[in-house]
Amino acid sequence: MIEIRGVHKQFAKGERRVVALQDIDLTVAEREFVAILGPSGCGKSTLLNMVAGFDQPTRGSVKVAGEEIAAPAPGRGVVFQEPALFPWLTVMDNVVFGPKTLGQSAASYRARAAQIIEQIGLSGFEASYPAELSGGMRQRVGIARVLILEPKVLLMDEPFGSLDAQTRTLMQELLLALWERHQQTVLFVTHDIEEAILLADRVCVMTARPGCIKKSIEVRMPRPRSIESTTSPEFNTLRRAVLDLIREESVRAAMETERA
């Protein structure tokens, strides 16, 4: 479904050129949930932005469903770290922004919108403005406005990163439930090891500067999963393995910083 081949990304930072991503190869199968795990600044968001179509690779190709990506499109829904809701629109108007923009008839999307708002547990808040909602509620609206378009691909850029721990857990369970129901192909960027293992079929661990994928780890835990899955022995084994990988990496990064 998603094919990333030999992707390089360079940024010009004043005089210097910074290599953000190097030699990225990643294939995500249809209906696969892949988490990209890495420290901040490793370029994982840049990678996601290229799949979204917000950014282009310096070299290499990014394809979704066999087509080279040139621009953002409603077939690839993005959930940002900030909810990025339109503050002047109500919850309902934020949710139906996509269908409305695509010229779908109100009759067709109204019912779907009500259904999705119910699924995310915000019934009764349709007429509220984003400013009246909590952070977790806003992020749920951010997910709903994407789901209503029934995208084949869901791209999530640390969507729960700015939430408190309790809310984050609730949101992860909500996402698991939604994913069981909608079954999209998901690329999920995070720096939270447990989140990555809990949600994904596969965790790709990235290294920093230049960012590349160090290892890809299959998560063979049964679905449907819930927060209880995090107490299983399998989960612990996986967490240990990922943690070791990351520790190796952060030691290397720290040594490099010292040398620089």
Added chain:
Amino acid sequence: MRTRLPAPWLLVLPALLVALWHFAVDLRWVTEGLIPSPAQVLRSWYTWIFGSTTAMLSPYSGTWLDNVVYSSRRVLQGFGLAALAAIPLGLLIGWSRLASRVIDPTIQLLRPVPITAWLPFAIAVFGIYDASALFLIGLGAFYPIVVNTTHGVRDTNLLLLRAARMLGAGNGTVLAKVIFPSALPSIFTGLRLGIGIAWTAVIVAEMIAVKSGLGYVLWDAYYVGRMDICVATMFSVGLLGFISDRLIVWAARFLLRWRTLEAHG
């Protein structure tokens, strides 16, 4: 949120200033006959508004409303034209790098020319007619509106633009549904500055370029030594400016309800 002070506190400073004014005249701190007392101004203003049975053939009897209407109409027209031109242009300059390159430098070069400096030009081109006044008012109000609109557009959150794009929005939708509402608070700032300048411009224009309105009365009254009318005119303009500013603030509050929620939320 701050608690509101009771209304009487709002009146303390104005009352002190009027008292100072009264005593300055009453106790002859200023040369006698130069500045009218508050009571005198009130009396003349009253006659100017409602007319008088005794003051015969005075040009300042019962003509207040006419002049208020003249000036307000000019401000409204000039300001309206300015907004109609400046908002779309500001959106364009903020949105398109090319438009910004082509148009913005010219605006920035012309902007420092004071509105008063345009007077001879306006009269030469438009004559002693309304058009002169409208040109000056419109030009004066145009700059703050266009500059603030441009700023508002450029301040649009990149994430909102990306969100709109990924939800399927093309250029037109992004401009109308994201950039415009996002720039609206700045646009209102521009409108408020613009209406202030419009009132300045109308007085200047009426002093020189047309023969009616509050500015004309002000200058005329000064020439014939009617300082009481001058001061009453000043108050009138102040009042009208205040009211028009409040109207814009109310419109903004209504249209930007989501923002007041944000501020208190």
